[in-house]
Amino acid sequence: MAKYLYNEEAVANLKLGDTSVLDRLVDFESARAAHLKKEHAKKDKRMTIGEAVATYVQDGDIITDGGFSYVRTPHQAFYEIIRQGKKNLQMIGAPNTNQSFFIAYGLVTHSHSSYTGAEMRGIDKVYDRALKAGKITILSEWSHGGVAQGFKAAQLGVPGVFSKQMLGSDLVRYNPYLKVVQHPLKADKDPSVFVPALYPDCAIIHCHAADKYGNAYIYGPAVNDLAVAAAARKLIITAEEIVPESDIRYNKQGQIIPFFYADAVVEMPFGALPGSMPGCYYWPRQWWEKCMRFGGVSEENNLAFCNEWIMGTKNQFEFVDKLGGAKWIAEARRQTKAAEADNEDIDFSYEEYTLTHDSGIYY
Amino acid sequence: MRDLNAPANPLETLAYIIAQQIEDHSIVYIGTGIPMVAGILAKKTHAPNITLVYESGGQDPIEGDMPWSVGCPMTWRKSPTIMEMSYSFAQCYNGYVDIGFLGFAQVDMYGNINTHMIGKDYHHPKVRLTGSGGNNDLSSLTEKMVLVGLQTPDKFPERVDFITSVGWLAGGDSRREAGLIGNGPAAVISPWGVYDFHPVSKRMRVKSLTPGVTFELAQQLTGFELLKPEGAIPETKLVTPEALKVIRAEVDPRGVFTVMPTQ
Numbered sequence: 001m002a003k004y005l006y007n008e009e010a011v012a013n014l015k016l017g018d019t020s021v022l023d024r025l026v027d028f029e030s031a032r033a034a035h036l037k038k039e040h041a042k043k044d045k046r047m048t049i050g051e052a053v054a055t056y057v058q059d060g061d062i063i064t065d066g067g068f069s070y071v072r073t074p075h076q077a078f079y080e081i082i083r084q085g086k087k088n089l090q091m092i093g094a095p096n097t098n099q100s101f102f103i104a105y106g107l108v109t110h111s112h113s114s115y116t117g118a119e120m121r122g123i124d125k126v127y128d129r130a131l132k133a134g135k136i137t138i139l140s141e142w143s144h145g146g147v148a149q150g151f152k153a154a155q156l157g158v159p160g161v162f163s164k165q166m167l168g169s170d171l172v173r174y175n176p177y178l179k180v181v182q183h184p185l186k187a188d189k190d191p192s193v194f195v196p197a198l199y200p201d202c203a204i205i206h207c208h209a210a211d212k213y214g215n216a217y218i219y220g221p222a223v224n225d226l227a228v229a230a231a232a233r234k235l236i237i238t239a240e241e242i243v244p245e246s247d248i249r250y251n252k253q254g255q256i257i258p259f260f261y262a263d264a265v266v267e268m269p270f271g272a273l274p275g276s277m278p279g280c281y282y283w284p285r286q287w288w289e290k291c292m293r294f295g296g297v298s299e300e301n302n303l304a305f306c307n308e309w310i311m312g313t314k315n316q317f318e319f320v321d322k323l324g325g326a327k328w329i330a331e332a333r334r335q336t337k338a339a340e341a342d343n344e345d346i347d348f349s350y351e352e353y354t355l356t357h358d359s360g361i362y363y
Numbered sequence: 364m365r366d367l368n369a370p371a372n373p374l375e376t377l378a379y380i381i382a383q384q385i386e387d388h389s390i391v392y393i394g395t396g397i398p399m400v401a402g403i404l405a406k407k408t409h410a411p412n413i414t415l416v417y418e419s420g421g422q423d424p425i426e427g428d429m430p431w432s433v434g435c436p437m438t439w440r441k442s443p444t445i446m447e448m449s450y451s452f453a454q455c456y457n458g459y460v461d462i463g464f465l466g467f468a469q470v471d472m473y474g475n476i477n478t479h480m481i482g483k484d485y486h487h488p489k490v491r492l493t494g495s496g497g498n499n500d501l502s503s504l505t506e507k508m509v510l511v512g513l514q515t516p517d518k519f520p521e522r523v524d525f526i527t528s529v530g531w532l533a534g535g536d537s538r539r540e541a542g543l544i545g546n547g548p549a550a551v552i553s554p555w556g557v558y559d560f561h562p563v564s565k566r567m568r569v570k571s572l573t574p575g576v577t578f579e580l581a582q583q584l585t586g587f588e589l590l591k592p593e594g595a596i597p598e599t600k601l602v603t604p605e606a607l608k609v610i611r612a613e614v615d616p617r618g619v620f621t622v623m624p625t626q
Contacts, residue, residue: 015486068419068448071434117493128491141479144418145500148449164456165503168529168541171495174485180542191542221420221439223448278436285431339436341425348428349617 003027006176013174014138021110022139022176024201025062025090028159031199034233038263044212045265049080049238049315052264056234057086057202062112064092064232066205068223070118070275070283073098074206076268076316077238082107083311090139092147092200100126103136104299104306114142118292125296141174142166150177150198151224154231162192203232206271208279209252210239214262217252220278229257238268240280270316273323274309279342282335284323284362289353297355323362331363365611365618371602373554374621375610376573377511378404379602380552381464384509385410389461390454392416392501395433396620397511398464403429403614408606416460418497420446429615452497455504456544463505467512468492469523472567472587474510474530474548474560476502477523485525495527502528506545514553516586531565538565556581557599558589566590571599 002019004026011019024030039045047055057063063081067073078098081089082105090110093099099116102108104126116124130136142150145165153161162181172178172193183190205225207216216237218225229235237257242265248256274291276283287309295302313319320328337343351359371379374397381401385391387410393402402415406426416422417430421439430437439445446454454460469477478498480488502508510530512518530548532538538547547565551558556572568590572581578596582589602610615621 013485068434069432071419071432113494115494115496116491123490123492128488131491132487141494143495143499143503144448144497145452148447148452152447152449164542164544165452165500167503167543168526168532168538169499169503170479170526171499189540189542220436221434221445223420226447227449276434276436282436283431336436339427339440341427341440345428348431 007172007179010140010172010174010176010178014176016137016139016176019176025112025198026177026196027199028197031154031231031233038260040260042213042259045214045262046212046242047264047266049077049266049268050084052236052266053077053080053084056236056263057081059087060089061086061201062090062092063202063204064200064228065098066203066223066225066228067272067275068221069115070288072206072218072220072272072277073275074204074238074271075275076271076273076319077204077206077236077266078102079310079313092198100124100130101306101310103127103130104302106135109136111136111138112140112142112147113138114144114147118288124292126302129299138174140177141171143171146171146178146193146195147198148224148227149195151227151231153195153197154199155227158197160194160196163195164192166193167191198231200228200232202234202236203228204236204238205229205257206268206277207237207239207257208277209241209243209247210237210265211243211245211248211259212265213245213259214257214265215245215248215259216257216262217248218255218257222255226255226257229261235262236264236266237262238266238271240269240271240277242267268316270320273316273319276336278336279340280336281329281332282339284328284332285350286353286359286362287323290358293353293355328363335363365616365622367608367611371607372621372623373513374623375607376554376602377552378610378621379606380557380599381509381511382408383600384550385413385462388412390414390416390459392418392455392460392463392505393433394418394464394466394497394501396466398466399430399433400610400615400620401464404606404610407609407613416451416454418448418451420448420451422446422451429617429619431619452500452504455501458506460505462507462509463501464509464511465498465501465528467510467518469518469520470510470512470530470551471520471523473532473534473565474551474567475523475526475532476510476528476530477525478527479525481524483524499528502530502548504544508545508548510548510551512553514555514584516584519585519587521587531560534565535563555584561590568592569596571597574598574601
C-alpha cells in the first residue's frame with residue numbers, strides 16, 4: 001500500500017500496478033532518518049570503489065547520476081556496480097547517459113527519465129529496444145528542470161516547490177509525482193505544478209578533489225550535484241585526487257559538498273572516463289560515436305562493445321590503457337585545457353567513428 | 364578544412380535562418396545542435412553583443428571553438444559564473460532571457476513539440492526518442508521561442524504523438540489558461556519555410572517560403588491545414604555566400620553540426 005496519493009491519471013497511463021515502488025523517492029521521513037543515522041563524526045571515510053559499491057549500493061536502490069550527461073559523470077564507479085552485478089536498480093536519468101549501460105546487463109529495471117541520448121550523436125537505441133522488450137518500466141517522465149527542482153527542494157529543506165515547468169504537457173500525465181495546483185494567494189486562476197522534494201537512495205558524485213572526510217570540490221558546472229548530495233540517503237564521493245583538508249579550506253572555496261553528507265570517499269583518478277572531466281581530460285569522442293553508432297545497431301553489438309570496455313577492464317587505469325595510455329592522457333588534457341582557454345588554441349579535428357571507418361584512435 | 368564554395372546544405376540553411384531571428388544585445392538560450400551554430404554565427408556576424416546561455420549551466424563564455432555538446436567547456440569558457448541547472452532555467456522564468464530555440468521530432472498545428480516517442484501507443488512506440496531534456500523547461504518559461512526542425516507530413520502532424528513541450532496547446536487562450544509563462548512560440552523554421560501563428564486562433568501560418576517552394580508544396584509537406592498569410596508569400600532570405608563562409612571557416616569548421624550526418 002503506497003504512502004502517497006499519486007497522480008492517478010499518470011499511474012493509469014504508465015500502467016503501474018503497485019505504486020509503493022514509487023514511495024522511496026519522495027519519502028522525506030526515511031531520508032531524514034537516514035541522514036540522522038549517518039556517521040556525523042569527522043572521520044576518515046576512504047575506501048576502494050569495490051568496498052564503497054559493495055557497502056552502499058544495494059539491490060533495489062534508486063541511484064542517480066552526478067555531472068551532466070557525459071561531463072564529470074561517475075562512469076567508472078557505475079562500471080564497478082555493473083561488475084558487481086547489482087540488481088533491480090531504479091535509476092534517475094536527469095541528464096542520463098548511464099542507464100543504458102546498466103540496462104544492457106539487466107541491472108536497472110525501473111527508470112525515472114528526463115533525457116536519454118547523446119545529443120547530435122543520436123537517440124539511445126539501447127533504451128529504445130529495452131523499453132519495447134519490456135525490460136524496463138518507466139516510473140516517471142520529467143523535464144531536466146523539473147528533476148532539478150525536485151532535488152533543489154530537498155536541498156532547500158522544503159516538501160516541494162511550485163513550478164511553472166511541465167504544465168499542460170504530457171509529462172504531467174506520465175509522472176505520478178506531479179500534481180497541478182492553484183496558487184494559494186492568487187485571486188485569479190493560476191495553475192502550477194507541485195514538484196515534491198526528491199530523495200534518491202544512493203548518489204555517486206565524481207569531484208575534482210576531496211579530503212579524507214568527504215569535503216569535496218567541484219570545478220566547472222555543478223549541475224544538480226550540490227542538491228543531490230544533500231538529498232541522497234547514501235553518498236559516495238569519488239575524486240580525481242585526495243587532498244589535505246587544509247587545501248579545501250584555503251584553496252578550494254566555491255562549489256563544495258560538505259563532509260557530513262558523504263558516506264564513502266574514493267580516490268579515483270580518471271573516474272569520469274569515458275566522459276570528460278573539466279580541467280583534467282576531454283572526451284574520447286570516437287568512443288561515444290562508436291558506442292552510439294556501433295552499439296545502436298543491435299543488442300549483440302552493444303553487448304560486445306560493453307563487454308570489451310566495461311567487463312574487459314578491471315579499473316579505470318586499464319580503461320586509460322585501452323584508450324591509448326600516456327599519449328591519450330596528454331592529448332585529452334591538452335584538449336580540455338584548450339577548450340577552457342587555459343592553453344594555446346589547438347586544432348580540435350579528429351577522425352570521426354563511422355560504421356565503415358574505425359581509426360582505433362581515441363583523441 | 365571544408366569546401367567553402369559548395370552549395371549550402373539544409374542544415375547550413377537552417378542555421379542561417381535561425382541566426383536571423385537573433386537581435387543584437389539580447390540574451391539567447393541555446394540548445395544543442397543547430398541552435399549552437401546559429402547563436403555563434405549571429406555573434407560573429409550581425410549580433411556581436413549577444414549573451415549565450417546553455418542548460419548545463421554555462422553562460423557568457425568567451426569566444427572559442429564549436430562546443431561538441433551543451434556540456435562542453437566551450438559553453439562555460441572563462442564564464443564569470445556557471446549556474447546550477449535549476450537556476451539556469453529559472454533565468455527564463457524570471458525574465459532575463461529574451462529568446463530560446465527548441466528542436467523537435469514532431470511539431471503540431473499549435474506549435475506543441477514532441478521529442479519523446481513516435482507512435483500511438485506509449486507502451487509500444489515505433490521509436491523512443493530522447494525525452495524532454497531542457498526542451499519543456501524552455502518552452503514553458505521563455506519569453507520568445509523559435510522551433511527548429513525538419514519538415515515532412517509525419518513531422519508536422521495535426522496532433523503530436525506526445526506533448527513534450529507546450530506551444531499554444533489547443534490554440535486561442537489555452538496556453539495562458541494552462542498557467543504557462545512567456546509569449547509562446549513565435550516561429551517554426553524548417554528547410555522549406557518559416558511559419559508563425561495566427562494571433563487569435565494560434566494556428567500555424569506560412570510566413571515565408573524557401574525559394575522554389577510554393578504554398579501547395581509546403582501544404583503537401585504538412586500533415587494539417589496550413590494557414591495562408593494575406594497577400595503574396597515572401598521568399599525566405601537564404602544564406603549568403605559570406606555567411607556560408609563564416610559557418611564553414613569559423614563557426615563549425617569540422618562540420619560537427621552542419622555536415623549532413625553519416626552513420
